[in-house]
Amino acid sequence: AKKCYLTGRWVNDLGSTMTIKILNANGDFSGIYNTSVSATTKEIIPSPLLGSQHPPNRWNQSTFGFTIHWSFSDSITVFTGQCFVNDDGKEILKTMWLLRSCVDKIQDDWKAILVGYNEFEHL
Numbered sequence: 001a002k003k004c005y006l007t008g009r010w011v012n013d014l015g016s017t018m019t020i021k022i023l024n025a026n027g028d029f030s031g032i033y034n035t036s037v038s039a040t041t042k043e044i045i046p047s048p049l050l051g052s053q054h055p056p057n058r059w060n061q062s063t064f065g066f067t068i069h070w071s072f073s074d075s076i077t078v079f080t081g082q083c084f085v086n087d088d089g090k091e092i093l094k095t096m097w098l099l100r101s102c103v104d105k106i107q108d109d110w111k112a113i114l115v116g117y118n119e120f121e122h123l
């Protein structure tokens with residue numbers, strides 16, 4: 001049965017895609033994220049990500065987290081979630097994320113974070 005390793009290509013409900021490279025023995029990984037949307041007007045380019053996944057075991061599907069260091073803006077996004085195998089045998093990543101934008105002054109800190117959730121499917 002599928003074990004929900006993050007290695008490979010994923011697409012989310014916004015049409016963004018990511019490619020996760022082979023996990024090392026600790027479950028750490030790197031990859032590339034191609035966002036289809038941005039909070040900035042800057043030209044979007046693929047951006048590196050680093051993360052970790054708990055090795056899935058037989059009793060449950062595993063949790064993970066990763067950080068995207070955007071190449072085209074001064075912001076950072078962190079994702080966390082869990083990989084599930086649904087009733088059709090499809091691997092689904094249920095995630096939540098925080099996008100921290102870079103604001104000019106501390107008085108603007110209140111509007112510096114966006115939060116959201118979404119799902120990724122394995123390509």
Ligand SMILES: CC(=O)N1C(=O)N[C@@H]2[C@H](CCCCC(=O)O)SC[C@@H]21
Nearest residue numbers: 012016035038039040070073075077
């Ligand atoms: C999966 C998902 O929800 N998102 C996705 O695929 N792209 C957007 C954001 C892209 C931020 C780009 C950098 C910037 O605008 O500063 S990260 C969360 C959201």
